[in-house]
Amino acid sequence: PGVNKKKSQNLHMSSSLNNNNNDDSPVRIIPQDLYNSIVSNDNLPDRLKPDENINNNSKFMLNMFNNKAPIAKYLDMYLYFNHDSEAVSFIKYHDNINHALHEIHGGITMTLLDNCTWFTAFAKALKSVEDIKNYWLVTSSLNINFLKRCKNTNLYAVGKIIKFGTNQHVIEGEVYNDDGEKVAHCIPT
Numbered sequence: 001p002g003v004n005k006k007k008s009q010n011l012h013m014s015s016s017l018n019n020n021n022n023d024d025s026p027v028r029i030i031p032q033d034l035y036n037s038i039v040s041n042d043n044l045p046d047r048l049k050p051d052e053n054i055n056n057n058s059k060f061m062l063n064m065f066n067n068k069a070p071i072a073k074y075l076d077m078y079l080y081f082n083h084d085s086e087a088v089s090f091i092k093y094h095d096n097i098n099h100a101l102h103e104i105h106g107g108i109t110m111t112l113l114d115n116c117t118w119f120t121a122f123a124k125a126l127k128s129v130e131d132i133k134n135y136w137l138v139t140s141s142l143n144i145n146f147l148k149r150c151k152n153t154n155l156y157a158v159g160k161i162i163k164f165g166t167n168q169h170v171i172e173g174e175v176y177n178d179d180g181e182k183v184a185h186c187i188p189t
Contacts, residue, residue: 030066030078034092038156043180048088048156050080058085060129061119075108079119082158087119089157104150109175112157113186114139117171120159125169137169142188153177162187 030038030050039049054062058081065072065079072078077091089112091097099105122137156176163170168189175184 030080030090034078034090038090041178041180043178044156044176045180047082047084047086047158048176049082050088051083051085054081054085057126057129058123061087061123061126065115065119071111075111077112077115079115081123085120085123086161087116087123087159089113089115089119091155093152093154102151104153104155106144106146109146109150109155109157109184110142110144110186112155112175113144113173113184114142114188116157116159117142117173117186117188118159120161121164121169121171124161124164139188140168142186144184144186146184148177148181148183150177150183153179155183157184 035050038044062079062081075091075097076094077089080088080090082088091108091112093104095102097104097108118137118139125131125135125137154177158174158176160172160174161169162172170187170189173184173186173188174182177183
């Protein structure tokens, strides 16, 4: 419901949660070609596949990141939610995310992990869009284990709630490459 293809060939969802929060403009999810490549990639775990049936709070968060965050546009990075309402942060490979030795910079991986874990926690915490004015999350620590070098691959980071507390939440994050191999792991608080 609410999913359609627009002339721009992006997957959109109709939502009143747009830039002005007062009309029914579409929320940019991910470009249609990227969506198709993610869904058809049999190497990827199912938890990296996007869910098209998301609630208004999730639409609000997708709009917040995909349409308003300068870093998303600058790095060609996207956010979407899977079938378990876990946030997935995705970056399409391009040379500008490499370090001098032509592999993906660890800071890119860290950014993906911070995004997916933050939005996973925020999706659980946010009861209504109005809560955004009274509730905010801050990543207080991010301990990452890099498991494999990354070169010439898209990256997918997914968050999972380990403990959702009153004042502190523990979320797990994992990053995968196009071959479905786990390349990094983190537990931020």
